[in-house]
Amino acid sequence: MSHTIKSKSVYTHPLLVRLLHWTNALAILVMVLSGWRIYNASPLFDFSFPRWLTLGGWLAGALQWHFAMMWLLIINNSVYLAYGVVTGHFRKKFFPVSKSQLRTDLKQALTCKLRHMPGAYNALQRSLYISAVFLIIVLVVSGLSTWKPVQLHGLAWFLGDYEGARLVHFFAMALLMFFVAIHVAMALLVPKTLLSMFTGKVVTVATTPPLQLTYVEIPSTEAGDAL
Amino acid sequence: MKKSSLGSNREWLDANRKEIVQIERRFFLKGAFSMGALALLSGCDLTNNEITQRILNGVSRLNDDMQAKLFDPSRLAQEYPDSMVTKPFPFNAYYDRSKVPAVDAASYQLELLGLIREKKPWTLKELAALPQTSQVTRHICVEGWSAIGKWGGVRFSDFLQRVGADTRAKFIGFKCADDYYTSIDMATALHPQTLLALTFADKTLPAEYGFPLRLRVPTKLGFKNPKHITAIYVTNVYPGGYWEDQGYNWFSGC
Numbered sequence: 001m002s003h004t005i006k007s008k009s010v011y012t013h014p015l016l017v018r019l020l021h022w023t024n025a026l027a028i029l030v031m032v033l034s035g036w037r038i039y040n041a042s043p044l045f046d047f048s049f050p051r052w053l054t055l056g057g058w059l060a061g062a063l064q065w066h067f068a069m070m071w072l073l074i075i076n077n078s079v080y081l082a083y084g085v086v087t088g089h090f091r092k093k094f095f096p097v098s099k100s101q102l103r104t105d106l107k108q109a110l111t112c113k114l115r116h117m118p119g120a121y122n123a124l125q126r127s128l129y130i131s132a133v134f135l136i137i138v139l140v141v142s143g144l145s146t147w148k149p150v151q152l153h154g155l156a157w158f159l160g161d162y163e164g165a166r167l168v169h170f171f172a173m174a175l176l177m178f179f180v181a182i183h184v185a186m187a188l189l190v191p192k193t194l195l196s197m198f199t200g201k202v203v204t205v206a207t208t209p210p211l212q213l214t215y216v217e218i219p220s221t222e223a224g225d226a227l
Numbered sequence: 228m229k230k231s232s233l234g235s236n237r238e239w240l241d242a243n244r245k246e247i248v249q250i251e252r253r254f255f256l257k258g259a260f261s262m263g264a265l266a267l268l269s270g271c272d273l274t275n276n277e278i279t280q281r282i283l284n285g286v287s288r289l290n291d292d293m294q295a296k297l298f299d300p301s302r303l304a305q306e307y308p309d310s311m312v313t314k315p316f317p318f319n320a321y322y323d324r325s326k327v328p329a330v331d332a333a334s335y336q337l338e339l340l341g342l343i344r345e346k347k348p349w350t351l352k353e354l355a356a357l358p359q360t361s362q363v364t365r366h367i368c369v370e371g372w373s374a375i376g377k378w379g380g381v382r383f384s385d386f387l388q389r390v391g392a393d394t395r396a397k398f399i400g401f402k403c404a405d406d407y408y409t410s411i412d413m414a415t416a417l418h419p420q421t422l423l424a425l426t427f428a429d430k431t432l433p434a435e436y437g438f439p440l441r442l443r444v445p446t447k448l449g450f451k452n453p454k455h456i457t458a459i460y461v462t463n464v465y466p467g468g469y470w471e472d473q474g475y476n477w478f479s480g481c
Contacts, residue, residue, distance in 0.1 A: 038371065039371070041369075041370040041371055042368065042370040042371035042372040044371075059369070059370065059475075060470070060473055060474035060475045061283075061474060063369070063475070063476065064283040064284070064286070064287055064474060064476075065283065067286070067287070067290055067476065068282070068283055068286035068287070068290075071286075148294075148297065148480070148481060149365075149367070149481055150302060150303075150304045150305075150445070150446050150480075150481040151297050151298060151299060151302060151446075151480065151481070153302070153305065161305070161365075162365060162367060162373050163373060166371065
């Protein structure tokens with residue numbers, strides 16, 4: 001046997017989920033950058049987004065990007081929601097979220113002690129991913145209400161008329177960007193998770209059961225991190 | 228377990244070098260690919276790219292069709308109490324307030340062109356003698372802001388019927404005293420809340436809001452509500468518009 005150790009793969013993300021994830025990343029990026037240019041045309045608050053951080057060149061261009069990419073965003077997330085509900089992906093991966101576990105995980109995360117388990121989400125991850133899915137739904141609904149306050153009057157009325165829907169759209173964007181900031185930071189801090197969103201698996205080396213740790217020398221964390 | 232092979236980190240790394248290199252290579256390639264996509268998107272260069280622009284224009288036309296299908300001719304825009312009228316109502320045009328055209332009321336004539344049976348021009352007096360109606364509705368600008376205003380005037384569908392416009396035609400175009408021009412679809416023109424407005428807040432339409440005649444369409448964005456209208460034409464040839472020809476979505480329904 002030429003192989004001296006066996007690496008074990010933990011399968012994390014099915015191919016469809018990976019495809020949907022990266023399509024969503026692209027759609028959200030375009031929606032946000034063009035959305036910021038649209039915001040700048042008539043800012044809700046006392047600030048504007050820097051020009052270089054926006055997409056579209058001017059308002060008409062930004063609107064074209066926004067109203068083209070919205071279809072991809074809607075289709076992509078509809079497929080994801082259907083998949084998540086029908087296959088039980090949400091139920092298995094995101095639920096349950098226990099409040100006490102969330103408190104413990106949050107405390108550990110803030111003290112950098114929270115361990116990442118490949119293939120299973122901790123309570124903090126679960127609640128963040130549920131929030132992201134929810135925020136995207138809110139963004140689509142409030143966006144459609146802002147776009148069609150007359151034809152989709154019921155939706156717009158629910159969100160507080162045109163101006164209410166516009167505010168909801170802005171704050172849902174801000175919260176989603178807060179999620180994205182944490183999400184991207186964590187993915188960069190634990191690169192194997194980023195890698196697994198491409199390959200669909202996390203390759204682990206320490207396959208030995210804990211009992212055998214007494215006589216098997218395990219590679220140090222440095223080597224482990226190289227993965 | 229192959230205990231002997233795990234003598235040290237170095238040995239472990241050597242033993243698994245091939246696998247590690249493979250993983251790193253895959254990671255680098257995919258990372259590079261997504262970084263490229265990101266770089267491509269972050270500039271506004273892409274919008275200047277001809278192919279991208281053609282795709283975006285194509286989707287915008289698809290969105291015209293989608294909006295026409297979504298448009299319910301009997302769905303009314305919400306009406307508000309007079310007390311909710313925005314004060315002061317914002318002025319907006321493609322030029323500064325000082326450039327607002329001064330149209331002479333006495334010599335003003337509304338021209339009718341295209342697929343209309345009775346093309347006799349209309350004076351302001353004649354227009355004011357027609358049955359009048361008013362509405363308090365929300366005016367939504369493509370920029371995002373909105374304001375509630377009160378407009379009064381002639382229901383456009385009544386007017387079109389009266390002059391014998393061909394309501395099977397696709398488009399209605401508007402020419403304005405400030406060289407602005409735009410056009411709307413026939414379904415929207417026949418919507419009960421589409422008005423040829425002669426008043427604003429129960430007073431003669433002020434110059435900055437479109438004296439002597441403007442179109443009030445609460446089911447469309449502000450720039451589809453032309454001011455200072457001098458001619459109306461009915462046509463099957465796509466007429467475009469001042470902003471539409473520059474890339475703003477033509478249907479722009481609410």
